[in-house]
Amino acid sequence: xxxxxxxxxxxxxxxxxxxxxxxxxxxxxxxxxxxxxxxxxxxxxxxxxxxxxxxxxxxxxxxxxxxxxxxxxxxxxxxxxxxxxxxxxxxxxxxxxxxxxxxxxxxxxxxxxxxxxxxxxxxxxxxxxxxxxxxxxxxxxxxxxxxxxxxxxxxxxxxxxxxxxxxxxxxxxxxxxxxxxxxxxxxxxxxxxxxxxxxxxxxxxxxxxxxxxxxxxxxxxxxxxxxxxxxxxxxxxxxxxxxxxxxxxxxxxxxxxxxxxxxxxxxxxxxxxxxxxxxxxxxxxxxxxxxxxxxxxxxxxxxxxxxxxxxxxxxxxxxxxxxxxxxxxxxxxxxxxxxxxxxxxxxxxxxxxxxxxxxxxxxxxxxxxxxxxxxxxxxxxx
Numbered sequence: 001x002x003x004x005x006x007x008x009x010x011x012x013x014x015x016x017x018x019x020x021x022x023x024x025x026x027x028x029x030x031x032x033x034x035x036x037x038x039x040x041x042x043x044x045x046x047x048x049x050x051x052x053x054x055x056x057x058x059x060x061x062x063x064x065x066x067x068x069x070x071x072x073x074x075x076x077x078x079x080x081x082x083x084x085x086x087x088x089x090x091x092x093x094x095x096x097x098x099x100x101x102x103x104x105x106x107x108x109x110x111x112x113x114x115x116x117x118x119x120x121x122x123x124x125x126x127x128x129x130x131x132x133x134x135x136x137x138x139x140x141x142x143x144x145x146x147x148x149x150x151x152x153x154x155x156x157x158x159x160x161x162x163x164x165x166x167x168x169x170x171x172x173x174x175x176x177x178x179x180x181x182x183x184x185x186x187x188x189x190x191x192x193x194x195x196x197x198x199x200x201x202x203x204x205x206x207x208x209x210x211x212x213x214x215x216x217x218x219x220x221x222x223x224x225x226x227x228x229x230x231x232x233x234x235x236x237x238x239x240x241x242x243x244x245x246x247x248x249x250x251x252x253x254x255x256x257x258x259x260x261x262x263x264x265x266x267x268x269x270x271x272x273x274x275x276x277x278x279x280x281x282x283x284x285x286x287x288x289x290x291x292x293x294x295x296x297x298x299x300x301x302x303x304x305x306x307x308x309x310x311x312x313x314x315x316x317x318x319x320x321x322x323x324x325x326x327x328x329x330x331x332x333x334x335x336x337x338x339x340x341x342x343x344x345x346x347x348x349x350x351x352x353x354x355x356x357x358x359x360x361x362x363x364x365x366x367x368x369x370x371x372x373x374x375x376x377x378x379x380x381x382x
């Protein structure tokens with residue numbers, strides 16, 4: 001097994017500017033390239049001198065970057081590209097697309113437009129469900145709003161894929177979709193000036209930019225208002241300052257903001273804390289499924305290949321079976337009574353084309369775990 005070397009360029013001993021360089025067998029992968037939200041100087045970015053000052057620059061330019069749509073995970077990418085000259089592949093985990101490629105040019109635009117307005121989706125949806133249920137039970141009339149954007153898109157996908165949620169949520173689907181909120185609506189910036197009580201979910205949670213900071217500035221001067229901080233805030237952010245009791249804040253342009261509203265803390269982060277991490281354990285997938293009471297779902301892929309053959313379907317399949325047996329010596333190959341050929345877990349079926357009996361359609365189906373190259377099978381099929 002090749003040596004694995006892990007080098008933290010940021011977030012090694014604190015929260016923020018996440019950046020981990022992993023080297024495996026001469027290949028480099030950078031996990032995150034984030035900003036520290038509490039600083040406005042060089043401490044805001046990862047330490048790229050490890051790359052530029054140790055003769056590793058040429059080697060690093062072949063790196064692949066995998067990150068996430070939070071500025072504390074990916075906000076330093078434009079800075080890094082200018083300082084190091086990196087223009088290689090970047091893959092972003094995304095709440096609705098799993099992992100998707102992105103260009104640095106696109107990312108610079110996202111960084112400017114989003115202004116930190118990203119979200120921990122698990123926490124947002126859980127909080128929405130808790131408040132929706134409480135409002136329903138207590139028959140409360142005060143409106144609840146959430147910031148539009150990625151949170152709204154995430155809600156849409158939760159509605160579509162409710163069968164992927166836990167058992168308690170799935171049971172409610174008999175009566176209604178839990179994510180069809182009655183009391184929670186999309187927020188418009190103008191609503192912040194409306195009279196009367198309201199609840200607003202706004203991001204980012206550290207109050208360093210974006211929608212949450214704009215609303216906080218409007219509401220900070222009234223002692224009847226309250227801000228609830230749902231998770232950890234890094235040092236230097238407004239969230240960290242007000243949680244530590246600071247009541248006069250220096251804002252942009254050297255203006256000051258008097259904080260009169262109530263400040264509360266509620267631990268509701270999507271991240272595990274120290275206690276949670278210490279209780280983590282590694283188990284096999286079989287044991288995990290058993291403990292969670294879940295059934296395993298197997299993902300299979302299929303493709304169709306056409307070939308010209310005047311013989312019957314059964315004869316064509318037998319010829320394919322005989323050919324595969326002669327060339328794939330190390331594999332288990334079976335000709336089954338149901339009219340299929342199996343190569344390990346790969347299934348091959350043959351049928352005649354409806355328009356032309358001499359045109360055969362080969363249906364190949366294989367599981368996600370199969371190591372054999374489908375290209376090799378396609379080469380052998382004719």
